[in-house]
Amino acid sequence: MSAASGGGGGKAVVAQNFPASWVAAAALEVLPQKVQSLLQRLGPLEGPPVVSQGPNGLQALACFQNASDARAAVQTLHGFDMRSAAEKQAANNEAPKENECFSLRIADESGVAGSKTARKRKLKANGIFLWPLPQNWAEKDVELLASPYGTVLRTKVEGMANGQKGVLIDFLKPSAASAAQAALNGLSLMGATIRCVMQEEPQAAQPLMMYFSYLDELVKSPIAQEVEPKLDDKEIFVTHLPPKAGTEDGVRFLLGSFGDIEEVFLLRDAQQRPSGKAFVLFKSHSEARKALEAIRGSSADGASKAFWSESERALRGTRGAYGLNVLRHLQGQNGSKMQEIRKAAAAGSLQLEILDDTSNNGHVLFVASCGEAAQAEECWRLLSAALACVHETHAAEVRGSLVLRGFPASWSEKGLKFVFAPFGGLTSVTIEEEEENAQPICVSGEVAPSGRLAYVKLRNSQAMDKAVANLHQTKVGDGDLVEECIVACHRWHSKSWIDGSFQVSIFIDQLALSRRPLEAGPGPEDRELYVRNLPLHDMSRQQLQEYFEGFGEVDDLHLNADAFSMEQVNEGYIRFKDHRDAVRCIEALTPTDPDEADPTDLAGSWSESERVLQRKTNCYRFNVVAELVGADGSGLERIKAEARLKGLWILGESLQLKDKTAPKACGRQLHFVGRCTEEVNVRFFRDLLERELEVIHRKIASRLEKRKQKEVCEKEGQSAVNGQERMAGAWSQPPSFWGNPSPNTNNYDGYQAASAGAAWSRPPDAERSAEMERKGQTRRHKRKDKSEKDRGHSEGKEKHSHSRRRRRRKEEASNSASNH
Numbered sequence: 001m002s003a004a005s006g007g008g009g010g011k012a013v014v015a016q017n018f019p020a021s022w023v024a025a026a027a028l029e030v031l032p033q034k035v036q037s038l039l040q041r042l043g044p045l046e047g048p049p050v051v052s053q054g055p056n057g058l059q060a061l062a063c064f065q066n067a068s069d070a071r072a073a074v075q076t077l078h079g080f081d082m083r084s085a086a087e088k089q090a091a092n093n094e095a096p097k098e099n100e101c102f103s104l105r106i107a108d109e110s111g112v113a114g115s116k117t118a119r120k121r122k123l124k125a126n127g128i129f130l131w132p133l134p135q136n137w138a139e140k141d142v143e144l145l146a147s148p149y150g151t152v153l154r155t156k157v158e159g160m161a162n163g164q165k166g167v168l169i170d171f172l173k174p175s176a177a178s179a180a181q182a183a184l185n186g187l188s189l190m191g192a193t194i195r196c197v198m199q200e201e202p203q204a205a206q207p208l209m210m211y212f213s214y215l216d217e218l219v220k221s222p223i224a225q226e227v228e229p230k231l232d233d234k235e236i237f238v239t240h241l242p243p244k245a246g247t248e249d250g251v252r253f254l255l256g257s258f259g260d261i262e263e264v265f266l267l268r269d270a271q272q273r274p275s276g277k278a279f280v281l282f283k284s285h286s287e288a289r290k291a292l293e294a295i296r297g298s299s300a301d302g303a304s305k306a307f308w309s310e311s312e313r314a315l316r317g318t319r320g321a322y323g324l325n326v327l328r329h330l331q332g333q334n335g336s337k338m339q340e341i342r343k344a345a346a347a348g349s350l351q352l353e354i355l356d357d358t359s360n361n362g363h364v365l366f367v368a369s370c371g372e373a374a375q376a377e378e379c380w381r382l383l384s385a386a387l388a389c390v391h392e393t394h395a396a397e398v399r400g401s402l403v404l405r406g407f408p409a410s411w412s413e414k415g416l417k418f419v420f421a422p423f424g425g426l427t428s429v430t431i432e433e434e435e436e437n438a439q440p441i442c443v444s445g446e447v448a449p450s451g452r453l454a455y456v457k458l459r460n461s462q463a464m465d466k467a468v469a470n471l472h473q474t475k476v477g478d479g480d481l482v483e484e485c486i487v488a489c490h491r492w493h494s495k496s497w498i499d500g501s502f503q504v505s506i507f508i509d510q511l512a513l514s515r516r517p518l519e520a521g522p523g524p525e526d527r528e529l530y531v532r533n534l535p536l537h538d539m540s541r542q543q544l545q546e547y548f549e550g551f552g553e554v555d556d557l558h559l560n561a562d563a564f565s566m567e568q569v570n571e572g573y574i575r576f577k578d579h580r581d582a583v584r585c586i587e588a589l590t591p592t593d594p595d596e597a598d599p600t601d602l603a604g605s606w607s608e609s610e611r612v613l614q615r616k617t618n619c620y621r622f623n624v625v626a627e628l629v630g631a632d633g634s635g636l637e638r639i640k641a642e643a644r645l646k647g648l649w650i651l652g653e654s655l656q657l658k659d660k661t662a663p664k665a666c667g668r669q670l671h672f673v674g675r676c677t678e679e680v681n682v683r684f685f686r687d688l689l690e691r692e693l694e695v696i697h698r699k700i701a702s703r704l705e706k707r708k709q710k711e712v713c714e715k716e717g718q719s720a721v722n723g724q725e726r727m728a729g730a731w732s733q734p735p736s737f738w739g740n741p742s743p744n745t746n747n748y749d750g751y752q753a754a755s756a757g758a759a760w761s762r763p764p765d766a767e768r769s770a771e772m773e774r775k776g777q778t779r780r781h782k783r784k785d786k787s788e789k790d791r792g793h794s795e796g797k798e799k800h801s802h803s804r805r806r807r808r809r810k811e812e813a814s815n816s817a818s819n820h
Contacts (some may be wrong), residue, residue, distance in 0.1 A: 011067045012107035013039070013074060015049070015060045017099055019082045023058055025132050025164070025192040035060040042076060043069025052197045053129040057160055061107060070106060075385065078104045079340070098340070105344050125174035126153075127199030128181045131166030133157065134190045142167050149183065150176020168199060208348045208369045211376035214267065215364035216310045217277070219384040223391040225307070228494040228566075230321050231503060231663055234262075234288050235281045235309035235361055238295065240302060246274040255280055258294060259287025259660070265363065279309060281361055284660045310387070311363040315354070317435040318453060319498050322390060323398045325433055327352070327364070329390050330383065337386065345370070345378035397430040398492055400565060401455040402467060405488040406447040415482045416454055423467040424460035441500025442677040444488035445473045455492065464491065464564075468679060490679055491564050495663070497675070501646050503663055504563045504682050507671040509608050510571065511690045515697035516608065517704055523619040527555070527582045528575040528607035528669075531589070533600055534559070536570050548574050551588065552581020558667045563682060573607060573669050582606075609669035613654050620700045621707075625650065625670075627696050639692065640674075643685040647675035 015035055021027060022034055035049045039062050049062035064070040080102040083091070133142070139155045146152050151172035160166050171177045177198070185196035216237040238255075245254045248264040255261060260283035267277040282288040295306035314326035331338050331352055342350040348369040356362045366383060370376045404416065413429045420426050431454050438449045458464060471489035478484070493502035509530040534544060536559070545557050559572040576582045589604035591597035611618040612625060628650065629635050640648040649662045652670035663673055674685050 011046075011065070011070050012061060012063045013070050013104055014107045015039075015062065015077075016057065016103040017082065017101060018058065018060075019084070020163075021084075023164070028132075028195060029193055031058075032060065035062065038077070039064070039073055042073040051195075053131065053166065053195075053199075074104050074106060077102055124170075124177075124199040124201045126172070126177045127168065127170045127201075128177050128184075128196055129166055129168055129199050130184060130194060130196045131160065132164040132192055132194075133167055134192070135165065137165075139167070142169065145184070146171075146180055149180040170199075208371055209373075211368045211370055211373070211379075213366045213368075213376075213380050213383075214311065215314060215366070215387070216279070216307065217267075218310075218380060218387055220307065220310070221388040221391045223388075223395050224310070227308075227321050227391070227394060229285070229289075229308045229313075230316070230319075231495060231497050232285050233308055233312055233321065234283070234285055235279055235312045236288050236292050236306050237277070237279055237309050237311075238304055238306045239277045240304045241274075241276045241278060242304070245278075246276075251278050251280060255291050258291035259283060263361070279311070279361075279363060286660055286662060286664065289664060309361075312361060314364050315362055316498060318432055318438070319435075319441070319500075322394045323403075323432070323455070323492060324390055324394060325435060326387075326390055328433060329393075330386050341379060341382040341386070342368075344382060345375050347375045347379055350379055393430070397428055397457075398455050399494065400461075401428075401430075401457050401492045402464060403490055403492050404454045404456060404471070405444050406450050406485060407452065407454070407487050408450060408483050408485050409452065410483045415477075416456060418478075418482050419471070419476050419487075420456060420458065420467065422470075423463040424458055426456050427459050428455075428457045430455045443490050443493075443496075443500035443502065443679075445678065447473060447486055447488035450485075472679075493564065494566050501675050501677045504674045504676050504685065505561075505666045505671050506563065506674075506686060506689065507560055507573075507609065507667070507669055508612060508693070509573070509605075509669075510560065511686065511693060513608060513693060513697065514690075515694045515701065517620065517697055517701040519701070520619045520704060522579070522583070522606050523614075523617075524579055525614065525617070526606055526610060526619070527577070527579050528573055528610040529582055529586055529589075529604045530571070530607045530609070531574055531602065531604040532571050533602050534570040534572060535602070536568060548576075548585065551576070551585040553577040556668065558669060561666070564679075573609070573667070574604075575607075575610075607669070609652070609671075612670050613652050620704070622696075622700050622703065624693075624696055624700075625655070627699075628692060635692075639685075639688050643674065643688050644677065644681050645674045645685065646677060647673075649673045 018031070018035075022031055027034075032049045032051055035051075036045060039045060039049070042064075044065045046063045046065055049060040051058060051060045053059075064073065078101075081088075081096045081100065082102045083096060083100055130142070130146075137157075139157055142155045142157070143152050146155070146169050149171070152169060153172055154168070154170040156168040158166050158168065169177075169180070171180065181196050181198055184194055187194040187196075238251075241251065242254070245251045246266075248266060251264045251266070252261050261280060262283055263279075263281040265279040265281075267275045267279075269275050280288075280291070282291065292306045292308065295304050298304070308321070313320040313322060314330075317325045317327070320326070329337075332340070338350050338352065342348075345368075348371070349367075350369075351367045353365045353367060354362050355365055366379070368376045368379045370379070404419075407415070413431065416429050416431075417426055431452055434449055434451050434453060438451075440448055458467065468489050468491065471487060473486060473488060475484055475486050476482075496502035536544075539547070541557065541559065545554055548554050548557070553576065554574065555577050556575040557572065559568045561567060562569050574585070576585065586604055586606065589602060591601070591603075597603075611620065615623045615625065627635070630638075636648050636650070639645075647661075649657065649659065649672070650670065651657070651662070651665040651673055653665075653668040655670075665671070666673070672685075672689055674682075676682055676685065
């Protein structure tokens with residue numbers, strides 16, 4: 001059957017298992033006052049508690065004025081170890097037994113002792129219970145004490161949990177039992193005060209029925225929706241499905257538009273009718289997230305509701321979104337928690353089963369055998385409370401902590417405090433048992449699982465970087481008080497995958513843009529600024545937006561988060577509706593004298609993200625995204641390989657991604673998302689991005705400079721052409737009053753006049769060019785003459801040398817002839 005919705009519970013509570021000192025013979029008279037004093041710490045009571053003898057010993061029934069106080073009292077006091085320090089020491093500080101823990105539960109609606117859903121009991125009209133008996137009394141002594149009030153049918157002496165003896169007495173007539181109870185209650189007998197109450201007898205046992213509830217049907221605390229899912233969680237749990245989604249095909253048709261659905265598991269009631277609930281397993285995390293967000297975004301009455309699958313989280317244990325062994329927390333050591341819930345709900349049995357519906361996933365199912373449906377509802381309510389404790393533990397102990405792995409079983413909380421003492425000490429320590437055959441996770445490096453892990457929180461959160469740097473994959477311990485071992489130490493990453501890799505998001509304006517071209521002014525479409533040193537400790541988000549609205553209408557305000565803790569940092573983006581408003585804001589944030597500016601003052605700059613997302617229409621006239629990605633994606637692959645990342649994405653509002661495994665964008669602005677396996681890789685990742693952008697900004701600056709020089713040259717060339725045209729128009733034809741020279745003029749004046757048209761028919765620049773051309777021709781002729789002269793001289797020398805050789809050969813020949 002479907003799980004109960006979890007009622008609020010009544011105002012009456014039943015207390016049992018009191019400390020031995022409270023139920024001693026001398027202290028029984030003040031037991032109600034002691035119980036009242038204890039319970040009033042949690043809230044006001046309607047009256048003093050009533051003590052009676054229940055089936056499991058003494059019990060006290062009290063009624064709070066408010067049901068919420070009653071529930072708070074049960075959550076706070078139930079299971080509290082009531083042993084004294086001496087008793088704990090005598091037991092070697094072992095865990096208390098069940099009857100040594102204080103028991104407090106909600107009473108039934110009639111006020112009869114027992115849980116709200118316990119089997120109803122009624123008073124036995126002819127029976128009383130008397131205690132404490134003197135140790136040497138036997139049943140004959142009891143009959144002598146009771147016979148004056150009527151015929152005694154039966155007496156039975158029973159031992160009590162506190163070591164005392166009590167007796168059950170049955171009379172023939174109910175009137176005799178009433179008279180005995182009134183007379184004997186409070187009687188002083190052999191130095192002890194006798195207590196006498198009416199007996200209780202249970203109703204006849206009803207046939208047991210089987211009730212079922214999946215873990216996801218339990219009432220969830222609001223904290224569960226705040227927990228970040230693992231980035232490979234793919235299953236959602238949907239409730240309030242419309243009637244047309246009563247089949248697997250109907251669910252696929254309803255949710256198939258969000259992505260590929262691998263499996264649908266419909267839940268049915270006892271009559272095998274669709275219950276309007278289903279598990280839906282998508283092919284990827286991003287598809288499941290889109291479906292979940294779309295369902296949650298519907299505000300119509302009776303609309304479907306969706307949650308991340310609690311079964312998927314629980315079955316992943318310490319590798320799951322909570323980082324805790326959820327099933328162990330729900331079952332307790334050796335199933336002790338389940339047995340406690342069963343007894344509190346008066347159920348016949350309570351078991352946890354795992355249904356392996358497919359090879360991909362399984363689901364957690366609770367099975368309760370109860371005589372009444374109310375008992376099953378109480379089981380589901382108590383299990384919901386246990387699940388809420390898991391959520392609270394995650395929020396208080398796991399989120400924002402450091403995780404230590406690989407330490408041996410000999411380490412205790414003291415050993416962990418010893419290890420972290422150099423980093424300022426700890427505020428909390430939670431040791432968690434890992435699942436059997438747990439596989440190593442990549443963030444632990446080469447440190448193998450030891451069966452346990454610890455979540456610790458430092459007193460000084462600023463020392464987390466130092467602790468990780470000094471402890472990760474390092475031998476720790478002194479070998480004396482603390483066993484030596486090599487441990488892995490890393491942060492708890494809210495956005496991570498089941499294999500331990502985690503997501504890091506870096507916005508482009510968070511990088512050191514040391515080579516950003518400052519000469520490129522903002523374009524008319526630039527409306528976004530990147531602001532630093534935001535006073536988040538003094539102002540809320542709403543107050544910040546109101547401050548910036550003083551410059552103009554604000555379109556968007558985005559506050560960046562820390563890469564590890566996901567907490568907001570003092571930097572972000574502010575986008576205005578109009579460019580002029582952004583100009584006014586940047587002028588107000590720019591100091592008049594940069595040398596005297598305080599580095600903690602609010603500062604701003606034009607958003608590099610906005611420029612990059614504008615592609616080639618930006619003020620750079622350069623597509624930075626295409627340059628980073630590369631024509632075939634080789635640019636991103638190279639960065640991913642050098643930074644040792646398992647994945648790399650560039651996200652932004654105007655970027656279209658075909659990769660269905662891409663994580664959710666952290667904002668509208670351009671940012672890089674890396675899937676890191678080691679925290680040291682984050683530094684490599686950032687350095688590589690800064691280096692790549694430095695190269696790109698150098699290229700942009702070079703192009704801007706060339707573009708500027710080209711514009712200057714084009715402007716100067718145009719000016720020269722315009723000047724030549726003006727001068728050519730002024731001198732190509734001499735004025736008409738010059739005319740032809742008069743025959744009576746002298747030669748000089750005639751030269752000027754006659755030469756006017758020839759000499760100035762071309763502009764002065766052309767004249768100089770012609771003169772330089774003539775000089776160049778003269779120089780070329782001189783060089784040619786000289787080379788020809790040199791060539792002739794060498795040829796003459798060669799001819800002269802040939803003549804000498806011929807004369808020498810003739811002389812040698814004549815000499816030889818004369819000798820012969």
